[in-house]
Structure formats: C-alpha cells, structure tokens
Amino acid sequence: MLKTEVAVIGASLGGVLAAWSAARAGRQVLLVAQYDWLGGQMTAQGVPPDEHRLIEQGGASRSYQDFRAAIRAHYRDSEGFTDRTAMTEGLNPGDGWVSRLCFEPEVAADYFERLLAPLVDSGRLQILRGQRAVAASRSGRRIASVTLLDGREIAADYFLDATDTGALIQLAGLPYRLGKEARAEFGESLAPETANPLDQQPITHVIALRRQASPGPVIEAPPSYAFWRAHRLPQYGHALFSEFLPGGTQGESKRFALFAASDDPQDPTLDLWRYRRIVAAHQWKPPREEVSLINWAQNDYGLQPLLDGPLSEEEVEAAARELSLCLLHWLQTEAPRADGGQGYPELQPAAGVLGTADGLAQQVYVRESRRIVGLDCLTQQRVQQPAVHEDSVGVAWYMMDMHPTCVSGQGLNAHVRPFELPLGCFIAADCDNLLPACKNLSVTHLVNACTRVHPAEWLIGEVAGALAAFALEQGLTPAQIRADADRLAALQAGLSAQGIPLHWDAALLAQLS
Known part of the structure; x- marks a missing residue:
C-alpha cells in the first residue's frame, strides 16, 4: 500500500x-x-x-x-x-x-x-x-x-x-x-x-503535419475512408471533408481556405493551415519546414460519445484515430488546390512533434468530462x-x-x-x-x-x-x-x-x- x-x-x-x-x-x-x-x-x-x-x-x-x-x-x-x-x-x-x-x-x-x-x-x-x-x-x-x-x-x-x-x-x-x-x-x-x-462534445485525435517542399508518400486509405469521405454533418449540410466549418449559429457554415493565397506573413486570410500552426517558416533563419496541429471540425469524432456509451472508451478513441488518418489521406489525395488540382502530398506526418513516431498525439483531446x-x-x-x-x-x-x-x-x-x-x-x-x-x-x-x-x-x-x-x-x-x-x-x-x-x-x- x-x-x-x-x-x-x-x-x-x-x-x-x-x-x-x-x-x-x-x-x-x-x-x-x-x-x-x-x-x-x-x-x-x-x-x-x-x-x-x-x-x-x-x-x-x-x-x-x-x-x-x-x-x-x-x-x-x-x-x-x-x-x-x-x-x-x-x-x-x-x-x-x-x-x-x-x-x-x-x-x-x-x-x-x-x-x-x-x-x-x-x-x-x-x-x-x-x-x-x-x-x-x-x-x-x-x-x-x-x-x-x-x-x-x-x-x-x-x-x-x-x-x-x-x-x-x-x-x-x-x-x-x-x-x-x-x-x-x-x-x-x-x-x-x-x-x-450521451449527448457529449466530440473528441479529436490531433495529428501533427509537416508541409514539405516536395511531395512525400501518400498514406493508404484507412478502412473507413469511403464512409468519412461521404459523411455530411446533419445539422449543417456540408461534407465533413471540405473547406467548411460549422459557424457560431446552428446550421450556419463558414468557408475557410486550406492555405492562404500567398506566403506573405501579413496575408490576413484565416486559412486552416495557419489555424493551429506551431512552426512558422518566416520566424526562422534559415526557414524551418512548417508544422501545424490538425484539430479541425473535419476530424472531430462525434458518431459515438466517449463516456458511458455503447462503445468502450478504447473503441471510441480508436475510431477517432482512424478518422484523423482518413482526413490526412483526403488532404494528400483529394483536397481542392488553388491551381485546380487535387491533393497535397507534401503534407506529411510530423514524427516526433507530439512525442510519437506517427505524428499522432499520445492522447485524444477530450472536451467533456x-x-x-x-x-x-x-x-x-x-x-x-x-x-x-x-x-x-x-x-x-x-x-x-x-x-x-x-x-x-x-x-x-x-x-x-x-x-x-x-x-x-x-x-x-x-x-x-x-x-x-x-x-x-x-x-x-x-x-x-x-x-x-x-x-x-x-x-x-x-x-x-x-x-x-x-x-x-x-x-x-x-x-x-x-x-x-x-x-x-x-x-x-x-x-x-x-x-x-x-x-x-x-x-x-x-x-x-
């Protein structure tokens, strides 16, 4: 004892x-x-x-x-x-x-x-x-x-x-x-x-991504990728994997670019990449590769509550992890580019940034206890x-x-x-x-x-x-x-x-x- x-x-x-x-x-x-x-x-x-x-x-x-x-x-x-x-x-x-x-x-x-x-x-x-x-x-x-x-x-x-x-x-x-x-x-x-x-806030399994100068390997589509690619937020109508986020009013959606139109630090665009960016190239000499923590509405896992629900906490956490990997695959392969193309294979898991080899956080983000x-x-x-x-x-x-x-x-x-x-x-x-x-x-x-x-x-x-x-x-x-x-x-x-x-x-x- x-x-x-x-x-x-x-x-x-x-x-x-x-x-x-x-x-x-x-x-x-x-x-x-x-x-x-x-x-x-x-x-x-x-x-x-x-x-x-x-x-x-x-x-x-x-x-x-x-x-x-x-x-x-x-x-x-x-x-x-x-x-x-x-x-x-x-x-x-x-x-x-x-x-x-x-x-x-x-x-x-x-x-x-x-x-x-x-x-x-x-x-x-x-x-x-x-x-x-x-x-x-x-x-x-x-x-x-x-x-x-x-x-x-x-x-x-x-x-x-x-x-x-x-x-x-x-x-x-x-x-x-x-x-x-x-x-x-x-x-x-x-x-x-x-x-x-059971009507709890969703959890999120944060993933750290690095924006490289050149394309890297594309992760394999996780088993649930087709489901999440087609999923729409029922109260908002837009696809989960999109440039839209739920707004402050129920049913309202707001569009955010994935990336600002320019690399100018003064660009006022509220883009998703700079939303939770933790390494900014322009603050370092020589410039470092940028890193952002992906904790967006797009990888909020809200299908099942984490606590006291029909699934165990471990099962819900595993599903949230897979959702974040699905989002990464979408970003690498299908996310709309400003030049009319699709996908950003230069976005790669940032090993070590969160103390893990795969770039995923050690623990899911829990909003409600x-x-x-x-x-x-x-x-x-x-x-x-x-x-x-x-x-x-x-x-x-x-x-x-x-x-x-x-x-x-x-x-x-x-x-x-x-x-x-x-x-x-x-x-x-x-x-x-x-x-x-x-x-x-x-x-x-x-x-x-x-x-x-x-x-x-x-x-x-x-x-x-x-x-x-x-x-x-x-x-x-x-x-x-x-x-x-x-x-x-x-x-x-x-x-x-x-x-x-x-x-x-x-x-x-x-x-x-």
Whole structure:
C-alpha cells in the first residue's frame, strides 16, 4: 500500500498544477501519470491554448502568466528565431491565429518537468508513470483507496480527480453529471427540453503535419475512408471533408481556405493551415519546414460519445484515430488546390512533434468530462450575467464553445462575460475527500464549454491542490471551510498570495464596455 497525503490521479494540465500546488504547500503528494508527457491538453493531446482576449493583461493566475512568459523566452533565446508574428499580438512562435501562443508541445512538456523537478528532488512529490486508476474503494463519505493498473493501492487523505474524463468519480461510485442537462433542471435557456448524458462534445485525435517542399508518400486509405469521405454533418449540410466549418449559429457554415493565397506573413486570410500552426517558416533563419496541429471540425469524432456509451472508451478513441488518418489521406489525395488540382502530398506526418513516431498525439483531446455533483453548480445564467461570489476562488472567461454534439449534432458559440469560480463547485456533495482538478468540477454541460480551456483548467488544478493542502493544515473538510467565514477568508487570502485573482480587475473589465 502506497500512503500519501494527497493523491493526484491523472497528469492532465490540471493534474500537474494540482500536484505542484499541494507539494509546494508542504504536503506529501503522489501524481499518477498515464502518458509520456505531463500536461494533458497542453502537451500529450496537442492543443495550443485557447484563451480569452484579455489574457495579455491578466485574468489568469500568476503561475499561468509565468508559464506564458517562459514559453516566449524559450523561443526568444532559440538560435535562428526572430519574432515576426503577424496574426496575433505578442510573440507567437507558430504565428497561428487560434491562439496568441501556438508552440511546439514538447516545449511545454519540458517546462512541466522542470516545474516539478525541485519538488521531486525534495521528496515531497512522487510521480508514478505509465499508470492509471482501475478501481477505488470507499468507506462512508470518504474514498479509502485507489488501485492502479499494476495492482498497487494508494491510500491518501485527499484524492484529486485530474483525469480528463472524471474516471475516479465513476470508479468511486459517486454521483456525477454528464452530457446535457434538461432545461428545467437549472432554467438554462440554451439547454434542451430533455436531458441526455450521451449527448457529449466530440473528441479529436490531433495529428501533427509537416508541409514539405516536395511531395512525400501518400498514406493508404484507412478502412473507413469511403464512409468519412461521404459523411455530411446533419445539422449543417456540408461534407465533413471540405473547406467548411460549422459557424457560431446552428446550421450556419463558414468557408475557410486550406492555405492562404500567398506566403506573405501579413496575408490576413484565416486559412486552416495557419489555424493551429506551431512552426512558422518566416520566424526562422534559415526557414524551418512548417508544422501545424490538425484539430479541425473535419476530424472531430462525434458518431459515438466517449463516456458511458455503447462503445468502450478504447473503441471510441480508436475510431477517432482512424478518422484523423482518413482526413490526412483526403488532404494528400483529394483536397481542392488553388491551381485546380487535387491533393497535397507534401503534407506529411510530423514524427516526433507530439512525442510519437506517427505524428499522432499520445492522447485524444477530450472536451467533456464526468462532473461532480457539488454543493454549488455554475450555470449558463451565472456566466452570462455574472455576479461577485463571496466564496470565489478564481476567475475564468471563455465563450460557450460547443462543438456539434454526439447525439443531437447541436453546436454553439455563445458569448459570456468574465466570471468567477465559486468554492462550492469544487466540493462534492457526497464525498469529503475527493476534489475535482480538471474539467470535472460542478458545472453544467453548457458551462463546461467555457471552463474546459487551458487557463481555466490550470486554475482548477491549482486551486484544488491548494484547497487540499489547506484542509489538511486546518484539520477540516472543504465543506467545513466553506461554511466558516474566517476559514474561508484565510483560504482566499492564501490563494491571493499565491497569485490567484479572486475577482476580475475593474480596469480590465472596462476594456470590454
């Protein structure tokens, strides 16, 4: 039996920050890591950070801003790199337009290893690699132990579920929310009339592609290629393999060129290649071959839900992987060219970019998790008309970005206002020693579309780790801390000292009016 004070199950982006936050507070921490790279969507899943438009000025924890500065410093100090960013503000290594920081995921993976190394060296943090939870036991309102893939058991005072799927919540037999709630449950105007836990956001198996100067080998058409080539998005009408993406309004499609008309960095075209480009030739001397991370609507796998559906998670992940390979074959052989031809055989899998030989990410990109049933639940109304929360433990902001879901095919891109995360959303109603540390805090399906992104998940993990450490120090449960005004204030003071803003800065918000 492995014994520790805080067990972080899953080395997602939130999991890394939860382990860091708890260990730097002096607690003994175990971090269970399934994939080679620590950091989840920032690294192993291959997704450049989705951020709000005030991120350059604030609206995130100090540690997140330190990370952004370190990524930029890495490139600024790299031989041959000169910042010629044209598509966004600030130094953007890949000069992609989805984010102000499109960079090679390995740089972030190295950063997380360095971040945790002093804690590992001190003995406060132990990382168990190549492991995942397969079972959990409970005693009353507490999780007693978690069993790993290799048969070892972990006993801990606090267990933090930092899996991208909320796996520990399910293994522990705790109640959870998943998929879409009914409109009547929380009065959300954008929710459907009937709840459906299988109507989840799709997953995507990201693939890194390199644009070579000359054609390379064409991959063989995967078995499902004919199906996907003919597939049309039912709510939108256009072919999946096309230059069209679902728009912000249901049924609306927008056309994007695969490539800009010219190689001029100042070309304002919002093309698919530069969407998530992470290596931009014009930023390097001599120029490097360009690399882009293919995470488009064209390889969103939405035929089956990842969680609790008729297929196993492994089967859904395999199908998503094959879809991405089908898209690659289409790009190499049939994608329309500006010169009237077909196919771009110069697009080749970028071996090594995602830590794999085939260019595919180590882990599928998971947009939606099982979510705890908490003492509080953040709803649509509370992010579109946000208020100041007395128990706020951080701030977040992102549009309500819903990819067409697995059952209804309903997509959404709704505006929200900068909002706060209440402590009650971190506290499970039925368990005293489990905390959410990824995409699994107590929010609705609609709000998950706002809180699933990088700065928010980073914050969730950092807060969860700090909360576990504070609860151990005080000898109280998180629920007791929330109910005690003095203890709550002490927790919030500690978070503020750690560089976590509890409320939005009025000067920042004034920029939105």
